[in-house]
Amino acid sequence: MKVKVDADLCVGCGLCVNVCPEVFEMNDDKAVVIAETVPAAQEDACKQAKDECPVEAIGIE
Ligand code: F3S
16 A cells, blocks of 8 residues: 655645654655555554545545
């Protein structure tokens, strides 16, 4: 599973970093992905972050 954050959409709410700090990190006021290929143990948390991001900036494939 791969994940990315659309920096044009992200409003820096920080939810993804709280839900899944192994994969997302704040860089200034935007989230960045620090583990593009999501470790199996983090997949559920990563999906939760995607579902809960208020601006749907997180993409999973
Ligand atoms: Fe940005 Fe959404 Fe995360 S707004 S900080 S990608 S939860």
